[in-house]
Amino acid sequence: MFFLLPKKVSLETKMSPAECRRKLNRELIDYTRKPSLVAASQFLKKHRLENCYFGSSEKSGKVEIFYHRAKKHDGSSAGFFGHIEKTSGGSRITGSIRRTAAVYIAAALWTVITLFIALVLVALKEYSGAACTAAVMLAGLGLMLWEGSAGYIQTYLETFPPMKPKEPEFTDSADDSDDADD
Structure with missing residues (x-):
């Protein structure tokens, strides 16, 4: 897939922002991007034989997620750049997948x-x-x-448990009892 424009992503989850950060910190290999090409190269050499998600999440809600394929030098691949916001029933993760x-x-x-x-x-x-x-x-x-890693990042973001849809409320009424006799 050609990747010229950023792909906007927004998903709602039932997890709180703190739970989202804990999930990210538990599942991602910690990596804070630095302007140094040497640091990026060393990180990729260290993990060159494994497929992994790496990135960082800050307490302020800022999130960066990248995907590394084994035996590839893909330091310039697409990543998710976004933030986590608190909502009434959980949290919302918004951002974009871009180069x-x-x-x-x-x-x-x-x-x-x-x-x-x-x-x-x-x-x-x-x-x-x-x-x-x-x-x-x-x-x-x-x-x-x-770009081939954008799909992997989208798949990872879909692992967050979705917000439960509101169930319809049922009320007892006199009309419902008449329908049961038919």
């Missing part, structure tokens, strides 16, 4: 550079080179924006 800003910046730079090279080749009347460069640009964008 990190670094992926979009890299895709924009890739597009600008390869487009510039293609335009230079057109100006030099090297049309076959320009077409090849444009094809490389599209292939690169496709590889950068292809």
Whole structure:
């Protein structure tokens, strides 16, 4: 699935915000994102042979969830960025599943550079080179924006117990007893 725009997610659960945070802290491998590429690389090397969900949840309600596939270097994969709010019957988890800003910046730079090279080749009347460069640009964008972990994150979020629907209230009335005789 191509992942250009963030996918909005909102789900209601019967768990309180504290219970949601405890569930996340129990099931996720604790990882707070840092701007350092070395820290991300070390984390992925440490867990390279296992499929795992990792991320963090803060007391303020901020939540980040990512999925790592075994034997993949997927530090730039999509993640859930959201927060937990208290509601009358439990809590609501809202946010979006999106890529990190670094992926979009890299895709924009890739597009600008390869487009510039293609335009230079057109100006030099090297049309076959320009077409090849444009094809490389599209292939690169496709590889950068292809995302497979968004479904895993959506599946994980669905493990939270849903809010129970309100059951209809039944009242005794004189009309109900007449219907039973028919």
